[in-house]
Amino acid sequence: MTYACDACGATYADDTLIWRCARCGGTIDLPVVPFGADDVDTGEAGVWRYARALPDVPGRDRIALGEVMTPLAPMPVGGAGLRLKVDFLFPSGSYKDRGSTVMLSRLRMLGATDVFDDSSGNAGASIAAYAAAGGLSCSILTPASASPAKLAQIEAYRAQLVKIDGDRAAVAQAAIERAEQATYASHVYQPLFIAGCATAGFEIWEQLGRRAPDSVTVAVGYGSQLLGLRRAFKGLLISGAIGRLPRLYAAQSASYPALQDAWARGADDVEPIVLGTSVAEGISCRMPARGRALLASLRESGGGAVTVTDAEIGVALRDLASAGYFVEPTAAASYAAYGKLAGSGVLRDGDVHVVVLSGSGLKAGAAVAGLIREAR
Amino acid sequence: MTYACDACGATYADDTLIWRCARCGGTIDLPVVPFGADDVDTGEAGVWRYARALPDVPGRDRIALGEVMTPLAPMPVGGAGLRLKVDFLFPSGSYKDRGSTVMLSRLRMLGATDVFDDSSGNAGASIAAYAAAGGLSCSILTPASASPAKLAQIEAYRAQLVKIDGDRAAVAQAAIERAEQATYASHVYQPLFIAGCATAGFEIWEQLGRRAPDSVTVAVGYGSQLLGLRRAFKGLLISGAIGRLPRLYAAQSASYPALQDAWARGADDVEPIVLGTSVAEGISCRMPARGRALLASLRESGGGAVTVTDAEIGVALRDLASAGYFVEPTAAASYAAYGKLAGSGVLRDGDVHVVVLSGSGLKAGAAVAGLIREAR
Numbered sequence: 001m002t003y004a005c006d007a008c009g010a011t012y013a014d015d016t017l018i019w020r021c022a023r024c025g026g027t028i029d030l031p032v033v034p035f036g037a038d039d040v041d042t043g044e045a046g047v048w049r050y051a052r053a054l055p056d057v058p059g060r061d062r063i064a065l066g067e068v069m070t071p072l073a074p075m076p077v078g079g080a081g082l083r084l085k086v087d088f089l090f091p092s093g094s095y096k097d098r099g100s101t102v103m104l105s106r107l108r109m110l111g112a113t114d115v116f117d118d119s120s121g122n123a124g125a126s127i128a129a130y131a132a133a134g135g136l137s138c139s140i141l142t143p144a145s146a147s148p149a150k151l152a153q154i155e156a157y158r159a160q161l162v163k164i165d166g167d168r169a170a171v172a173q174a175a176i177e178r179a180e181q182a183t184y185a186s187h188v189y190q191p192l193f194i195a196g197c198a199t200a201g202f203e204i205w206e207q208l209g210r211r212a213p214d215s216v217t218v219a220v221g222y223g224s225q226l227l228g229l230r231r232a233f234k235g236l237l238i239s240g241a242i243g244r245l246p247r248l249y250a251a252q253s254a255s256y257p258a259l260q261d262a263w264a265r266g267a268d269d270v271e272p273i274v275l276g277t278s279v280a281e282g283i284s285c286r287m288p289a290r291g292r293a294l295l296a297s298l299r300e301s302g303g304g305a306v307t308v309t310d311a312e313i314g315v316a317l318r319d320l321a322s323a324g325y326f327v328e329p330t331a332a333a334s335y336a337a338y339g340k341l342a343g344s345g346v347l348r349d350g351d352v353h354v355v356v357l358s359g360s361g362l363k364a365g366a367a368v369a370g371l372i373r374e375a376r
Numbered sequence: 377m378t379y380a381c382d383a384c385g386a387t388y389a390d391d392t393l394i395w396r397c398a399r400c401g402g403t404i405d406l407p408v409v410p411f412g413a414d415d416v417d418t419g420e421a422g423v424w425r426y427a428r429a430l431p432d433v434p435g436r437d438r439i440a441l442g443e444v445m446t447p448l449a450p451m452p453v454g455g456a457g458l459r460l461k462v463d464f465l466f467p468s469g470s471y472k473d474r475g476s477t478v479m480l481s482r483l484r485m486l487g488a489t490d491v492f493d494d495s496s497g498n499a500g501a502s503i504a505a506y507a508a509a510g511g512l513s514c515s516i517l518t519p520a521s522a523s524p525a526k527l528a529q530i531e532a533y534r535a536q537l538v539k540i541d542g543d544r545a546a547v548a549q550a551a552i553e554r555a556e557q558a559t560y561a562s563h564v565y566q567p568l569f570i571a572g573c574a575t576a577g578f579e580i581w582e583q584l585g586r587r588a589p590d591s592v593t594v595a596v597g598y599g600s601q602l603l604g605l606r607r608a609f610k611g612l613l614i615s616g617a618i619g620r621l622p623r624l625y626a627a628q629s630a631s632y633p634a635l636q637d638a639w640a641r642g643a644d645d646v647e648p649i650v651l652g653t654s655v656a657e658g659i660s661c662r663m664p665a666r667g668r669a670l671l672a673s674l675r676e677s678g679g680g681a682v683t684v685t686d687a688e689i690g691v692a693l694r695d696l697a698s699a700g701y702f703v704e705p706t707a708a709a710s711y712a713a714y715g716k717l718a719g720s721g722v723l724r725d726g727d728v729h730v731v732v733l734s735g736s737g738l739k740a741g742a743a744v745a746g747l748i749r750e751a752r
Contacts, residue, residue: 076509086441091700
């Protein structure tokens, strides 16, 4: 595999420790890998079943905490064809572990010993967990204002917290500067992370009896999960394992609708938008870095983007908990968006629809319970 | 299958809504079911793979949230043969979901519409989750003093919280009275719950290539997990699928050592003991109700019981998190006990040892992170 710059087309060998284009600063990407039934490593239980679609990491070099195939579970209400991908049943409590196991395994193999990321949420916790498991030094850059509760899990994994004065943009700038000394294990910029997230798509395909669903709805902040799904289903399509892409839908907060706005306008790239705050911290994202690829994911699959309000997220949290699923607000945003798509007839009852639940409600148990109370 | 009373031997048909002996008040049990490789339902991903060892519940009657086989994962330190059964990767965040899916499915099938349990911890949350999924009314009895944080998840699942003045014993008494009107879905008394917990043992056996480990260490409060493992491995032994039982070890808090004390004394039954408090709430149990069966589990397998202090639990929490596993204090007690057994030579390095991690650290994230900080 070779990295290619999304902007200028420059290429780089995939054994380079690199996170963006050295020439123009653009985002870089790995080519889609054709993947079919014969490529599954059935001796593995989860993420690493799809090693042939991942950057090469021999078994002994993998940093693994026992990732298994997460459930594709029924939802008693919401249509007979609705399935929930319960994608938070990972050691650190979110789907980000898919990206972390692949990214950190490969970076360590290439010689990284000291990694960092900028995230005070699920990505930070996940990268800290896998860095600990792999014996890597790890720093997590966060805004000085990040809540202590969110940082507790990250610190528990021995990661060093580096608090940066200023907003999220100041943290991002600090990350770019720090990348001169340590390895930037970015859940946004590293194509390795997205390659790991693709494994959710392969699992859905296997769990449906090696078929693609008609649609997948997923919450989008920086969009690693959406881009991962696109990568998986394109690989399956190229190999002939499926006949067409599932329609991919992005759920966004009404306060942070950068992707939805660009999609609705028919624009080629996203522009930063902030219209308020949101209880869904994982998608409180001013502007996703990979806007063009995200827009292409929606358009080439025939999907789209939907915004949801905090009130709609509260109702979705309530309805999911009433069915036995206790998730974080960001995860409920995808279910809220699905409800709108199904309610307006965009998604047909009877087809097979997947809603991805990205993070555990236990990450912020009291806050989630409070939102559910308010929605009753 | 037929229920049999552990004390007087009275038997009851297994389609009776019953939780203890109607004649003498003793605990009741289900017979061990021989189980071998041909009995696995390979079309199921987790708990229900072992339906042939469970009370009969046809597929359409199962209350399922997509339970999958939980990981049997490596631990970078602690011996080459050590494996962690990451048994909290369930929808409600603990292994109790094994018991809940089986117990509530069967109770609903027998006509229950209104269930209750007495637990302000993992069992309460799990039973509330599956009751919600199955459309059952659910009440959870708790001491009035139970912390609001622990109750938030239970309430989120629509369960009614019934606060009882007095200590845990007062709650237990209230439960016995309430059982006159509603179905007592007890994680302690219901043999159905233990039958569900047995599925962890079958998974370990499959994950080791259809072999038994040399030992399994598990935290014991009321002991549903230990009794479940005993049930599974005895079923495998009877069928000839394994040649001997793994040694079963109970990890107890030094403040609540009822089982360890009776085991060390060579007694036939346990007596209530409280020597202090413990950070491990799940095993802060004055006296397990099924003392004889628990003692038999340890003795017939050649295992034993070990107590651990809060300080030792803190160190275990730290060491597990340093390897990427963020668990609750009760789960760390099993790892602390394993460390003592391995350190003293009771468990030989090179053999295959399993330590069960029973609950997620996210259940009490800030408290767990605090204990880890103190242990550094």
